[in-house]
Amino acid sequence: MPSLKETIQQLPKSPGVYRYFDKQDNLIYVGKAKNLKNRVSSYFQSPERLNQKTRRLVSQIVRIEYTVVDSEYDALFLENSLIKQNQPKYNILLKDDKTYPYLCILKERFPRIIVTRRVDRKAGEYFGPYTNSRTINTLTELFKQLFTLRTCTFNLAQDSIDKGKFKVCLEYHIGNCLGPCENLQTEEDYMGQIEQARNILKGKLGPAKQFLEEKMLSHAQNLEFEKAENIKKKLLALENYQGKSVVSNPKFGEMDVCTITSDEDRAYINFLKVQHGCITLSKNLEVRKRLEESDEETLGFALLSIREDIHSQAKELLTNLEIEEWDDSLTFNYPKIGDKRKLVELSFKNALSYRKDKRSQSEKPRPNKTLEQMQKDLRLKDLPKHIECFDNSNIQGTNPVSSMVCFRDGKPAKKDYRHYKVKTVEGPNDFDTMKEVVYRRYKRLVEENSPLPDLVIIDGGKGQLGAAMKIMDELGIRDKLTVIGIAKRLEEIFFPGDKYPLLLSKKSPTLRLIQQLRDEAHRFAITFHRDQRSKHFIKTGLEDIEGIGPKTIEKLLRHFRTVKRIQEASVEEVAELIGKDKAERVKAALPIEQ
Numbered sequence: 001m002p003s004l005k006e007t008i009q010q011l012p013k014s015p016g017v018y019r020y021f022d023k024q025d026n027l028i029y030v031g032k033a034k035n036l037k038n039r040v041s042s043y044f045q046s047p048e049r050l051n052q053k054t055r056r057l058v059s060q061i062v063r064i065e066y067t068v069v070d071s072e073y074d075a076l077f078l079e080n081s082l083i084k085q086n087q088p089k090y091n092i093l094l095k096d097d098k099t100y101p102y103l104c105i106l107k108e109r110f111p112r113i114i115v116t117r118r119v120d121r122k123a124g125e126y127f128g129p130y131t132n133s134r135t136i137n138t139l140t141e142l143f144k145q146l147f148t149l150r151t152c153t154f155n156l157a158q159d160s161i162d163k164g165k166f167k168v169c170l171e172y173h174i175g176n177c178l179g180p181c182e183n184l185q186t187e188e189d190y191m192g193q194i195e196q197a198r199n200i201l202k203g204k205l206g207p208a209k210q211f212l213e214e215k216m217l218s219h220a221q222n223l224e225f226e227k228a229e230n231i232k233k234k235l236l237a238l239e240n241y242q243g244k245s246v247v248s249n250p251k252f253g254e255m256d257v258c259t260i261t262s263d264e265d266r267a268y269i270n271f272l273k274v275q276h277g278c279i280t281l282s283k284n285l286e287v288r289k290r291l292e293e294s295d296e297e298t299l300g301f302a303l304l305s306i307r308e309d310i311h312s313q314a315k316e317l318l319t320n321l322e323i324e325e326w327d328d329s330l331t332f333n334y335p336k337i338g339d340k341r342k343l344v345e346l347s348f349k350n351a352l353s354y355r356k357d358k359r360s361q362s363e364k365p366r367p368n369k370t371l372e373q374m375q376k377d378l379r380l381k382d383l384p385k386h387i388e389c390f391d392n393s394n395i396q397g398t399n400p401v402s403s404m405v406c407f408r409d410g411k412p413a414k415k416d417y418r419h420y421k422v423k424t425v426e427g428p429n430d431f432d433t434m435k436e437v438v439y440r441r442y443k444r445l446v447e448e449n450s451p452l453p454d455l456v457i458i459d460g461g462k463g464q465l466g467a468a469m470k471i472m473d474e475l476g477i478r479d480k481l482t483v484i485g486i487a488k489r490l491e492e493i494f495f496p497g498d499k500y501p502l503l504l505s506k507k508s509p510t511l512r513l514i515q516q517l518r519d520e521a522h523r524f525a526i527t528f529h530r531d532q533r534s535k536h537f538i539k540t541g542l543e544d545i546e547g548i549g550p551k552t553i554e555k556l557l558r559h560f561r562t563v564k565r566i567q568e569a570s571v572e573e574v575a576e577l578i579g580k581d582k583a584e585r586v587k588a589a590l591p592i593e594q
Contacts, residue, residue, distance in 0.1 A: 007064045008044065010357050011037040014068050014349075015075045017082065017282075020090075021063040029057055029090040030082045032075040036066055057090050067282040068349050070342070078279050101136055102126045103201060110156045110180045110190050113143060113197060127201040142200070146212070146234045147193040148178045148185075156181055209235060252339070255316040256307065259348040260299045261355055267298045268358065270351035271306050273314070274343065283310075284354040296323050318344050368410050374455075374510040378493075378502075380482055382454050385409055388441075389457040390468075391521035392433045400425060402437040403525035406453075407517055417524060430460060431467040438471045452481045459518050461487040462494055469496045486518055545589045552578050556586070566590060 011018075016036045020029040033039030043050075043058050050058065069075050106112050106124040115136055119126055143149060150156075154166055166181035178185035196208040216231035257272040267287040272279050283306060287298055299321060306312075316331050318340055323332045335341040371383050378384075387407045392400065406416035420440060425432045445452060458464050465485030472478040485494040491511060492501035504511040542553045542563070559577055560566045566574065567590045575583035 004044070004061065004064060006360070007357070008037065008040055010360050011040055011066065012068060012353055013037050015070065015072045016066050016068040017075050017078045018064060018066045019082070020057070020061045020088075021065070022060045023062045025063070027086050027088045028060060029088050030079055030086065032072070032079040034072045034075070036068070040064065040066075053090070065284075066353075068346070068353055070346060078282075081279060103136070103139060105194060105198060105201075108155075109158075110150055110187065111194055112151065112153075113140075113149060113194075115140065125198070139201070143197055144176065146208070147197060148176060149190075149193060149197070150177050150180060152181065154181055253316075254314045255318060256303075256312055256314045257318040257343050257347045258299065258303055258306070259320040259344060259351050260295050260302075261348070261351045262295055262298065263355070263359075266358070267295065267302075268351050268355040269299065269302050269306075270347045270354060271303075272343065272347050272350075273310065273312065282350065284350065286354075286358055296321055299323065318347075320344055320348050370509040370513055371410055373508075374513060377504060377508065377510040378455070378482065378484065380455065384455040384482075386451070386453040387455045387457065387517060388453045389459065389517040389521040390434065390437060390441075391459040391518070391525045392430050392437075393522075393525035400428070400433055401525060402433055403521050404437070404441055405517060405521045405524055407513075410513065412520060419524065431463055434458065434460070434464045434467045435471055438468045439475070442471070442475055442477060446475055446477065452477060454481065456481055456483045457514060457517055457521075458483065458485040459488075459521055460485055461492075465494050465496060486514055488518075491515070542586070542590075545585055547585055548582060552582060563590065 013035050015032075015034050017030060017032050018036060018040050019027055020031075022028050031039065043054065043061075047055050047058075067078065069078060101115050101117050102119060104114050104116050104124040104126050106114065107122075111124070151171060152169060154160075156166070160166065161181060161183055164182075168177070168179045168182055168184070171177040172179045172184075178190075180187070180190055192211070196211045199207045212231055212235050216228050216235065219225070219228035219231060252274055255274045257274060258269065260267055260269045262268065265288065269285040269287065271283040271285065273282075285302055285306065287302055299319065300323060303317070307314075315329065316333055318333050318335060320334070322334045333340065335344060368383075371385065374380070375383050385408060388404055389407075390402060390404050392402045400422040402420045402422060404418045404420070406413045408416075418441065420437045422433050422436060424436050442452070444450075456468070458468050462485065465483065468483055468485075469478065472481075472483060483496060486492070487494065487501070490503075491506075492503060493511075493514070494501050542548060542556065543550075555578060556566055556574070557563075560569060566586065571580075571583050571587050574586055577583075578586070
């Protein structure tokens with residue numbers, strides 16, 4: 001897999017997410033890595049070191065894509081988003097399809113803050129998701145230290161509270177709740193705490209600190225030093241809390257990020273889609289410049305196409321260029337600091353990696369080494385990109401047919417395969433059969449002014465090769481292509497006019513490709529010959545007998561093998577197989593030839 005090896009060699013040693021695709025271009029696996037190059041390389045080591053599932057995965061990989069991120073934490077989150085969005089089959093087989101938790105401020109009177117894995121936007125305001133359970137635990141513990149929020153599930157409607165339907169629980173007695181269920185805490189005071197919790201979840205620690213500082217000073221002025229000390233401890237806990245991430249910053253809504261880097265004739269673009277604080281799509285695009293378009297013009301052109309393809313409804317676009325806004329539906333933002341700037345830098349890093357990969361591919365085109373070796377071994381003028389091979393098939397001269405298979409760039413081009421019914425030759429005559437089919441093939445190409453192959457292979461020795469060369473001379477194309485013959489016995493290769501054959505090593509890639517062509521031509525000819533024989537056998541007169549169907553005919557031919565044996569058999573013998581009535585009809589329709 002040379003193309004995969006080249007891709008792996010160009011992978012950066014950075015955190016990121018890699019994606020594997022099969023030959024149908026289906027995404028089959030998504031993985032994360034602290035070091036992309038090392039992690040992806042580990043899949044392509046000795047098969048004995050891999051388990052069965054991994055070996056099966058690797059055998060289906062034909063293409064690799066990757067996205068660079070800033071940290072392993074971000075890679076973990078992006079991996080989860082891509083798996084949920086695409087559900088690759090090997091991730092479903094090899095990984096637990098779990099969802100990451102959110103913190104939700106419920107829409108209720110005296111709202112609670114809960115941890116949940118189910119997202120229902122109508123139920124409340126969600127923050128997250130959080131890929132690290134320690135972050136969730138830290139936040140919930142922090143809220144317990146800072147605020148006195150209820151944990152009960154009562155419906156605290158004012159009428160129910162006034163009627164005394166609820167009683168304070170243990171949480172009230174140990175100081176974790178101020179008893180809103182018995183009107184011991186006002187809704188205004190409770191919602192003030194909820195607002196500070198919301199600020200913390202959004203990453204705004206300043207308002208929460210100010211809120212606590214004001215309460216601490218108020219307690220101190222009222223000589224409530226014990227309460228002031230408790231507030232001071234809460235302030236220290238808040239200052240020690242850190243839990244921000246570029247990828248999962250909850251303050252981001254839906255936005256697009258698009259950056260560009262370019263050469264003289266090409267531009268390389270990376271596009272990221274951010275939804276609810278997480279990257280849900282990463283897309284690279286190469287644009288070939290036709291004129292001297294500026295990067296701004298190129299980016300604007302590409303953006304229209306990408307946003308239309310993915311049906312993006314984002315109202316804000318982050319980019320590394322200052323672009324004039326199109327209309328009021330989309331706002332272009334060129335951030336210079338902050339988390340949005342980090343997202344732009346992340347996208348630009350991916351654009352640079354994409355440009356590096358494309359440059360490497362263009363600077364090092366992968367040659368077909370087998371064709372180059374064949375050109376050298378057979379002393380050809382040009383690289384044999386177009387090869388045709390002929391083979392004949394007949395059994396004792398019956399139903400003679402011939403086949404021609406075509407390989408382009410070393411691979412079968414099955415749309416160009418041809419088979420021929422021999423029209424002018426009677427009996428087993430390979431030389432004349434070869435003359436006829438070669439003449440029919442190349443007379444047509446000459447008349448249609450179609451390109452001739454670089455190499456023609458004749459399945460046979462000097463005799464068949466000589467017959468083919470007579471046709472080449474007759475058509476006047478001997479000097480326009482190279483013709484060789486291959487003898488099956490010793491795998492000898494014959495050239496026109498050479499006394500001695502060319503013997504190649506059994507391990508030679510040239511010989512292996514010639515054998516592949518010869519075997520494919522033989523297979524194609526045999527298949528066609530069998531079809532012709534089957535049609536010939538059917539037309540024996542049996543199908544014309546009234547009351548004798550295909551199944552009866554098949555049963556007769558399987559048992560007696562030939563129509564002649566059916567003629568020679570007695571009525572009783574045939575009746576044992578298909579019944580007396582049908583046997584009499586068959587025998588009457590097939591009299592014994594004198």
